Amino acid sequence: MIKQVDPNAKVVGPSVCGIQLPWYAAFYKAGGGKVVDILSIHDYEGNETISPDHWRWKFAQLRAIMSQYGDGDKEIYQTERAITGVRTHDFIGIQQAIRVTLHNDLLQTLGVPSEHDSHYYLNESGYNGVPAYAWTRSSSPFPTPLAMRTREALIKGKKYTGTDDFGPSGNLITWRCALRAAMALSSSCATRHLRHTS
Numbered sequence: 001m002i003k004q005v006d007p008n009a010k011v012v013g014p015s016v017c018g019i020q021l022p023w024y025a026a027f028y029k030a031g032g033g034k035v036v037d038i039l040s041i042h043d044y045e046g047n048e049t050i051s052p053d054h055w056r057w058k059f060a061q062l063r064a065i066m067s068q069y070g071d072g073d074k075e076i077y078q079t080e081r082a083i084t085g086v087r088t089h090d091f092i093g094i095q096q097a098i099r100v101t102l103h104n105d106l107l108q109t110l111g112v113p114s115e116h117d118s119h120y121y122l123n124e125s126g127y128n129g130v131p132a133y134a135w136t137r138s139s140s141p142f143p144t145p146l147a148m149r150t151r152e153a154l155i156k157g158k159k160y161t162g163t164d165d166f167g168p169s170g171n172l173i174t175w176r177c178a179l180r181a182a183m184a185l186s187s188s189c190a191t192r193h194l195r196h197t198s
Contacts, residue, residue, distance in 0.1 A: 015040040015079055019058050028069045042080040050102050059110045077116040078107055082132035097143035105173055108160045
């Protein structure tokens with residue numbers, strides 16, 4: 001029906017909570033891949049993991065399912081992820097900023113650019129049990145929007161081009177456009193930004 005109204009519309013779906021591989025396999029087996037132009041995910045796993053090894057494996061498995069049905073190159077949008085900064089019942093804003101930035105970087109290495117990666121609960125709405133707000137009326141701004149705006153300013157107009165894996169100590173992630181490159185030295189503890197002109 002959507003394509004009848006607007007043949008150029010892009011249909012995004014199915015947005016399951018968590019990348020549940022058996023569910024996506026059943027979705028494709030039932031022909032679901034034919035009705036969406038862009039596959040959407042909510043990459044929750046029951047905890048706050050941002051483990052590159054886990055997510056590389058999970059995305060490879062998802063892409064294998066998609067490839068089985070001719071959708072190996074279909075775009076993936078991450079349309080909901082809430083990342084809290086709560087530790088020992090206290091909100092630690094810088095912890096949230098680091099984790100959201102690391103998550104965004106990781107998804108870019110997996111083919112999901114930042115403009116297709118949505119942090120849920122941007123402001124104070126939603127579930128009280130998931131205090132993942134990046135912005136509130138009384139305590140704004142938290143560090144997360146500032147970190148993400150800085151990151152976006154560094155990589156705007158650039159495309160992810162590769163990662164140098166330094167093992168447990170971190171990675172060097174690179175974005176490039178015609179005249180400039182932006183790099184981020186990323187580790188499990190923090191992310192430092194470097195910028196240079198080529």
